[in-house]
Amino acid sequence: MDFIGAxxxxxxxxxxxxxYITLIVAFVSIILSFIIGCIIGVIRYSEVPVLxxxxxxxxxxxxxxxxxxxxxxxxxALPEVGIKLGLITAAIAALTIFEAAMIAEIVRGGLMxxxxxxxxxxxxxxxxxxxxxxxxxxxxxxxxxxxxxVSQFISLLKDTSLAVxxxxxxxxxxxxxxxxHSYSYAIPTLALVALIYFTVNYLLSLLSRRLxxxxx
Amino acid sequence: xxxxxxxxxxxxxxxxxxxxLLSSVLALFGSxxxxxxxxxxxxxxxxxxxxxxxxxxxxxxxxxxLLVVYIFYYGPSALGFTLDxxxxxxIGLAVYTSAFxxxxxxxxxxxxxKxxxxxxxxxxxxxxxxxxHIILPxxxxxxxxPLGNQFINLIKNSSVLTLVAGLDLMYFADGISTETYRxxxxxxxxxxxxxxxxxxxxxxxxxxxxxxxxxx
Numbered sequence: 001m002d003f004i005g006a007x008x009x010x011x012x013x014x015x016x017x018x019x020y021i022t023l024i025v026a027f028v029s030i031i032l033s034f035i036i037g038c039i040i041g042v043i044r045y046s047e048v049p050v051l052x053x054x055x056x057x058x059x060x061x062x063x064x065x066x067x068x069x070x071x072x073x074x075x076x077a078l079p080e081v082g083i084k085l086g087l088i089t090a091a092i093a094a095l096t097i098f099e100a101a102m103i104a105e106i107v108r109g110g111l112m113x114x115x116x117x118x119x120x121x122x123x124x125x126x127x128x129x130x131x132x133x134x135x136x137x138x139x140x141x142x143x144x145x146x147x148x149x150v151s152q153f154i155s156l157l158k159d160t161s162l163a164v165x166x167x168x169x170x171x172x173x174x175x176x177x178x179x180x181h182s183y184s185y186a187i188p189t190l191a192l193v194a195l196i197y198f199t200v201n202y203l204l205s206l207l208s209r210r211l212x213x214x215x216x
Numbered sequence: 217x218x219x220x221x222x223x224x225x226x227x228x229x230x231x232x233x234x235x236x237l238l239s240s241v242l243a244l245f246g247s248x249x250x251x252x253x254x255x256x257x258x259x260x261x262x263x264x265x266x267x268x269x270x271x272x273x274x275x276x277x278x279x280x281x282l283l284v285v286y287i288f289y290y291g292p293s294a295l296g297f298t299l300d301x302x303x304x305x306x307i308g309l310a311v312y313t314s315a316f317x318x319x320x321x322x323x324x325x326x327x328x329x330k331x332x333x334x335x336x337x338x339x340x341x342x343x344x345x346x347x348x349h350i351i352l353p354x355x356x357x358x359x360x361x362p363l364g365n366q367f368i369n370l371i372k373n374s375s376v377l378t379l380v381a382g383l384d385l386m387y388f389a390d391g392i393s394t395e396t397y398r399x400x401x402x403x404x405x406x407x408x409x410x411x412x413x414x415x416x417x418x419x420x421x422x423x424x425x426x427x428x429x430x431x432x
Contacts, residue, residue, distance in 0.1 A: 001294060064368065064414035065407055066375035068386060073407075077400040158280035164379060172282055179290055186290035194279045194287075201278035 006188035011178050018174030019196060025170060026157045029092050033099035033156070040100060041107025042133070062101035068162045070094045075166040091163040099156045106152060110145035111137055150208035154201045171196065218401045225392045232388030233409050239306045239377060239384060240370045246310030251317030258322050276315035282376050284308040289380045301382035309373060313366055320362035324355035357428065364421035371413050385409055
């Protein structure tokens with residue numbers, strides 16, 4: 001185990017470059033998958049004819065596939081049918097599609113958990129279906145969704161490491177290259193990378209706890 | 217869609233399918249054993265064990281699966297022995313999943329009302345007897361759906377074995393696609409193989425959950 005060699009200035013900078021890509025890709029994917037997941041979740045909840053069942057099957061299929069397969073497919077298989085995406089775009093697209101399916105289920109679950117009596121009350125006091133959803137169901141539902149949403153975002157951040165399969169230069173990929181220089185770097189590098197992931201995710205979960213206390 | 221890929225390379229697909237299934241099943245058993253022990257640690261009154269359990273769960277849940285797999289893949293070679301991709305991958309999967317299973321088991325045990333423990337303890341049963349005859353039989357019913365979900369995750373997550381040459385479905389698919397030059401078709405069939413495993417399982421989990429809801 002060569003801690004001094006593994007933690008040379010060059011290696012550390014290289015790992016931080018990786019962390020930067022990890023954070024960028026995760027951040028963009030979190031925003032996009034949250035928006036798309038909310039839309040799909042609301043569609044699933046509202047039982048729109050044709051659209052809702054189609055979304056159900058789509059979400060089911062995506063949720064039951066490995067993310068690694070989706071990342072690989074978008075980067076290397078889609079070009080065969082004329083869809084060429086760059087490295088970072090492909091990673092973001094894959095993460096967004098997969099996590100949006102997960103978030104859609106969280107959103108639907110959160111909305112379903114709102115008491116039926118509230119909807120009936122809102123409807124009978126003259127609010128339309130859309131108004132009921134927007135002013136009554138969504139604000140309460142979103143609050144209940146905070147904990148599962150944050151743990152999904154933590155999953156997303158961890159899942160960016162799977163983009164190793166398309167050689168996205170994120171944290172895990174760069175760690176792999178550092179280890180490739182010498183096996184004596186393996187344990188020090190992996191320990192440092194673990195600490196970095198842990199710190200970022202732990203801060204996220206602390207943030208979620210604060211959010212929960214504020215909103216509930 | 218070129219169906220001849222499926223028929224021509226059926227042997228290789230099945231070999232990968234077998235690897236994926238074997239790794240997932242072994243990791244399920246392993247993670248259940250570790251998870252049960254950690255769950256017990258987390259609910260005992262011994263402070264050291266509680267602390268260890270909490271640190272184990274928090275640490276593992278906040279680092280990527282791939283990192284855990286790398287630790288078992290690169291770690292041993294730094295220490296002078298080797299684990300092949302399949303073994304390192306399966307052990308990594310088991311360790312990673314055990315943190316989630318520990319939490320599921322703990323939640324199941326906590327969901328059994330406290331009065332039952334008090335009642336059976338005051339009617340003369342020992343702590344172990346109470347656990348075995350009163351608490352665990354009730355907890356197991358609640359734990360089955362999250363365990364099922366973890367098994368689905370294991371099957372999907374076993375795809376990371378391909379990143380350490382672990383002889384799983386994704387690994388063999390890589391070989392097939394380099395021979396056929398048809399990445400799109402090759403991986404559509406890979407997706408179908410995963411869905412054959414995961415879709416019935418998630419359907420089963422949903423039915424079980426619905427049955428639990430009806431009871432309470």
